[in-house]
Amino acid sequence: MVAPSPSRPATASASPGPTPGPAADPAPSRRAAAVLVAVLGALTAVAPLATDMYVPGFPAMGDALGASSSAVQLTMTAFLAGLVVGQLLIGPLSDGLGRRRLLISGAAGFVLLSLACALAPNVTLLTGARFLQGVAGAAGMVLARAVLTDRFHGADLPRRFAVLSQVMGVAPIVAPVLGGVVLTVSTWRAVFAVLTLLGGLLLLAVVRAVPESLPPERRHSGGVASTFRAMGALLGRRAFMGYVLVVALVAAALFTYISGSSFVFENLHGVSSTTYSLIFATNAVGTLVTGTVFSRLAGRGVRLNTLLVAGVGVSLLGALGQVVLVLSLGETLAGTWITLFVTVSGIGLVFPAGMSIGQTVGRTAPGAASALVGGLQFLFGALASPLVGLFGEDSSLPMALIMLTAVAGAALALVGLARPWQGHGEPGAAKAGA
Structure with a gap:
């Protein structure tokens, strides 16, 4: 499927609100x-x-x-x-x-x-x-x-x-x-x-x-009620909510990793707290590298939706690899580290791409759009992070399955709601969302 041309007319009307654009605010x-x-x-x-x-x-x-x-x-x-x-x-x-x-x-x-x-x-x-x-x-x-x-x-x-x-x-x-x-x-x-x-x-x-x-x-005119009506209008926009859910579900995978990885590495694999800090820092470097790659590629005109799909795909590959390795080879330090590195590195692409597209699609009410992008991100993360401890402490499989479920949900939201091939939120595109 081919992304629409930037000259293609918009297919959805914007919610009531301010008129955005570079001319209004250099x-x-x-x-x-x-x-x-x-x-x-x-x-x-x-x-x-x-x-x-x-x-x-x-x-x-x-x-x-x-x-x-x-x-x-x-x-x-x-x-x-x-x-x-x-x-x-x-x-x-x-x-x-x-x-x-x-x-x-x-x-x-x-x-x-x-x-x-x-x-x-x-x-x-x-x-x-x-x-x-x-x-x-x-x-x-x-x-x-x-x-x-x-x-x-x-x-x-x-x-x-x-x-x-x-x-x-x-x-x-x-x-x-x-x-x-x-x-x-x-x-x-x-x-x-x-x-x-x-x-x-x-x-x-x-x-x-x-x-x-x-x-x-x-x-927005009309007082507080008007601003929250604008937020409600965003909730009803399929494409916008698709991108919001992609970011929120990937955040759930990240929070699961943050809450469960110390237990997996220190208790199951027996590494010291210092070594765990090194592992955690190495994985964080992965997100910094992919974030830098995103910035360079986006600056050179690579489609944001393409980068978002790539990020979700990389994270899904890492999460699936972690589950497959645990089920086939059992608990291995190298396998767990590598697959988590891949998953977290993909997140370094998903966050800037998803937030950029979401804010662009929701530009008629940027504050409300930011609230939904950030609020659901932390809500999903807070709900997911305690789940690791509820399913036992004798395997890394619970963490792996929760992360895989979250990233798979993000992939479904991307395909079913955001529909990246339609080109929502691309810089310069006339189409702003559905």
Whole structure:
């Protein structure tokens, strides 16, 4: 099947909203663009840093607060729930209110709530503060994508999304290391003090370097109700939801890998925690490499849908290979490492391609589109990650099967809903979605 020509007329009407286009909002200068993307990348890193930095301090936190391990783990669940809720609320609101004031409010709220976490006298208050911290931290994540959609167009947009995807690949590796360093010199409360400091620096950076990217004439009129109606309209668009589900299901596979890989490598294969960190870092390098390849190829005019199909295909090959190896050869360190490397490397293509296309197809309401792309990504990830432990700890097969199921679901969403051969979301294409 052949992709439609860019001159082909659109087959679906856009939902009510602002009129997008480069003429309405020229891209910033090269230096300003670099600074803007750097700040937006740092905002994107807030969630993984706040999620993983304090994990090494879980035992000490439980002792200090007199809380069970499950109660301590609930503080992380609360933060992830806050990220989902925050993105689904803040993204659509920004289409009517603008980006900057919500970014500043979110960054300021993150500072105050990080301080509240550092001072929490018991695990109940800590859990509540973590939920609200997640809501505030969600502003940076969801609005970073919306601001990029406002400010960049054509082939520039996927290259910028590749940067955000690479940040998301590096931050989960750096976060536990930073947390471990802090814990060698202080207590778990100092981790939240560091997050408070980082949040303060980000607040200053937003104030100085992130101008309003959505002028009043391009905002949704009709108040809050109108912005959420625009979100509902996006939910009814087949192609858009196809791309959203591709990203969300691949995120579920990634979260499954993050939550289950330490058990697989350390408990089943007997590697040390240091060796596991090396394995995890090596696999992360795979995502960085494929993210860089994506950026270069997208800049040279390779179709985003082609890159998305390639990413899903690579991840599916790796996930299927992992299941086949476990069933045929049993548990092997090399086989597990190689197949996971392949799967995670494919994800390095899927995230920037899927987010770029999704934001382009949903450009009539970028904040709402970003909310659905990011909110469902974390929702699916949070639902998938605990499943590994529910199916036993004597084999890597549960992790492999869950990852394969998630990536296979992404492939089905790609073929059945997104239909990449139709060319949705390509730079310069007239067709914006179905």
